[in-house]
Amino acid sequence: MHLTLPPVLTPLLNALIENRMIPVVVGGYVRDTLLHVNSKDIDIEVYGSNSLAALKTILSAFGNVYEVGSSFGVLKMRLKELSLDISLPRTESKIAPGHKGFHIDTTQVLDFSNAARRRDFTMNAIGYNIVTNTLLDPYGGQEDLQNGILREVDADTFAEDPLRLYRAMQFAARFKLRISDSLHQLCCTIAESGELQSLPKERIFEEFHKLLLKSDTPSTGILLLKTFGALPYFSELDVMASKVCRSQKNLFDHTLLTLDTMASMRRGDAATDLLLMLCILCHKMPHEGKTFLEKLTDSPKLINAVAALVRYNRYPQKMYDAKAGTPEILELSTKVCLADLIHVAEAIAHKCHRHTAHYRFEAGIWLTGAAKALHVLYEPPKPLLQGRDLVALGLKPSRAFKSILDDAYKAQIQQKFTCKSEALQWLKAYLIK
Numbered sequence: 001m002h003l004t005l006p007p008v009l010t011p012l013l014n015a016l017i018e019n020r021m022i023p024v025v026v027g028g029y030v031r032d033t034l035l036h037v038n039s040k041d042i043d044i045e046v047y048g049s050n051s052l053a054a055l056k057t058i059l060s061a062f063g064n065v066y067e068v069g070s071s072f073g074v075l076k077m078r079l080k081e082l083s084l085d086i087s088l089p090r091t092e093s094k095i096a097p098g099h100k101g102f103h104i105d106t107t108q109v110l111d112f113s114n115a116a117r118r119r120d121f122t123m124n125a126i127g128y129n130i131v132t133n134t135l136l137d138p139y140g141g142q143e144d145l146q147n148g149i150l151r152e153v154d155a156d157t158f159a160e161d162p163l164r165l166y167r168a169m170q171f172a173a174r175f176k177l178r179i180s181d182s183l184h185q186l187c188c189t190i191a192e193s194g195e196l197q198s199l200p201k202e203r204i205f206e207e208f209h210k211l212l213l214k215s216d217t218p219s220t221g222i223l224l225l226k227t228f229g230a231l232p233y234f235s236e237l238d239v240m241a242s243k244v245c246r247s248q249k250n251l252f253d254h255t256l257l258t259l260d261t262m263a264s265m266r267r268g269d270a271a272t273d274l275l276l277m278l279c280i281l282c283h284k285m286p287h288e289g290k291t292f293l294e295k296l297t298d299s300p301k302l303i304n305a306v307a308a309l310v311r312y313n314r315y316p317q318k319m320y321d322a323k324a325g326t327p328e329i330l331e332l333s334t335k336v337c338l339a340d341l342i343h344v345a346e347a348i349a350h351k352c353h354r355h356t357a358h359y360r361f362e363a364g365i366w367l368t369g370a371a372k373a374l375h376v377l378y379e380p381p382k383p384l385l386q387g388r389d390l391v392a393l394g395l396k397p398s399r400a401f402k403s404i405l406d407d408a409y410k411a412q413i414q415q416k417f418t419c420k421s422e423a424l425q426w427l428k429a430y431l432i433k
Contacts, residue, residue: 001135003033003128008079009042012062013130019058022047024112024136025128027119034126034145035175043085045115045127052088059086089115113138120164121171121183122151150177158186162195165228166207173221174214184227191229205296212277213270218263219256222281236285236292251284254351258283261354262347272340275302279309279344308336309344316345320363326374329367330413333376342367383409384423393431404430 003025005013016023024045032039049055052073059065059075068074073088089110113136116125122141129136144151150172152158165187172179179187190196211221225231231238240251262280266273282289288307297303315332318324332338346361353359371377385408387401395401408427417423 001034001128002133003030003135005042005130006079006082008082009084012059012079013044015058015061016046016055017131019054021049021055021058023130025130026116026126027124030126030128030135031123031141031145034123034142040081041083041085043087045087045089045112047089047110047112049088055086055088090118112136117154118157119153120158120161120167122153123171125153145175148177149180150175150183151180152183152186155182155186158183159190159193159195162190162193162199163203163207165190165196165230166199166204169221169224169228170207170211170215172224173211173218176217176220179224187224187228187230191233196230196233201296201298208296209274212259212263212281213266213273216263217260218277219260222256222259234292234295236282236289240284255281255284257354258348258351261351262344265343265347265350267343275305275309276340276343276347278302278306279313280347282306283310283313283344283348285310309341312336312341313344313348316342316367317349317363320366326370327414329370329374330376330381330415333371333374334380334413337378338367338371339377342371381412384412384417384420385409385427389424389427393427395431 005025013023024047025042026045027043029039029042046055052067052075056065056067056075059077063077063079066076068076073090075086077084077086089112112127112129116127116136116138119125122139122144124141125137125139126141127136128134135142139153140151150168152164158164168179168183168187171177211218215221222237225234225237226241231241237252240255241253259277259280262277266277278289278293282292285292288310290303290307293303293306312332312335319328319332329338332341342364346364349361349364350359368377375381383405385405387397387405390401390404391397404427407430408423411417411426411430412423417426
């Protein structure tokens with residue numbers, strides 16, 4: 001195999017080689033190339049460097065270089081659209097409980113095989129020597145990929161990092177890989193150990209993020225959590241398996257089917273797709289999924305946005321059935337983005353009617369058309385009355401302005417006025433009262 005790298009990387013690689021260093025492309029970029037997946041993230045391990053400082057000096061000629069802790073021996077930089085991680089070969093030894101309990105050693109002289117032993121899966125332990133143009137595969141990762149198997153590199157050290165359970169989940173789902181028997185047992189061991197509790201939520205969320213945005217069937221990843229015995233760490237998912245919905249499937253299975261439906265409807269915008277996928281994952285949970293989301297993120301904005309979509313996910317159908325009018329549509333637009341809500345409701349509807357040929361979500365079609373006509377598909381209506389209108393009528397700015405303008409906006413939503421001149425007439429009558 002010949003690894004083709006973006007031309008913008010050539011001067012940097014040549015500079016390393018001219019300084020008697022050997023750059024080896026490692027991990028995800030090699031794996032993705034073998035799987036015919038495009039990637040702009042490239043990890044390079046540099047052999048033959050005297051120190052991280054010497055490596056940083058060379059790289060600085062090509063852009064800003066950021067050091068990720070001198071003990072890790074990792075430098076980050078960007079070259080146009082590429083995101084680069086450039087590192088020294090290293091070993092990692094478990095010295096204490098928790099995800100931070102590792103000793104990192106970049107001082108040893110290592111060959112690729114020994115350096116790659118610290119990696120999690122054989123498919124991520126493949127390298128490509130830029131100098132000799134040869135594939136380095138000491139642990140049989142290429143054969144495992146060809147056979148569709150996800151396998152650990154070192155069974156003795158795999159369970160030292162509990163995050164690897166979540167990485168196994170998302171990699172297997174993304175690349176449609178079968179978990180090897182030995183890896184399955186190792187993941188079960190991690191779940192039983194209690195070490196998952198030591199992981200910070202942002203690291204767990206990163207793996208869920210990849211699962212929800214990069215897998216065609218994210219349900220397979222969630223099912224793996226169940227088979228590993230890891231669902232008790234997310235009691236909201238665990239409890240759903242015992243509750244039955246109208247279709248007589250338990251809520252867990254219903255959610256997973258709907259999750260895969262939404263995956264097939266992703267729009268290509270990462271932020272929006274993540275929001276909608278999380279909504280589907282949470283839409284049968286108590287408390288609008290907030291307690292589950294709080295185990296993944298500290299972002300109130302994201303949690304509240306998901307909760308709002310969960311809260312109103314049935315409204316498109318309800319409003320269609322009730323022949324809702326303009327005020328009801330405008331009111332809903334102030335609570336949630338209608339475009340996102342319709343997308344969520346459509347995914348749920350399509351899942352429920354997946355055996356119906358040529359199914360059309362009529363409620364979504366109707367609400368989309370109505371919202372477009374009212375210019376509220378993506379955001380609520382802008383207030384027709386503002387503080388300057390109160391000042392123009394002789395009022396002095398005060399705390400009362402907020403109450404007046406809130407009442408004015410409610411009146412606007414209720415269609416008591418529909419244009420600026422009508423709004424001013426309403427305001428004069430309101431102030432007289």
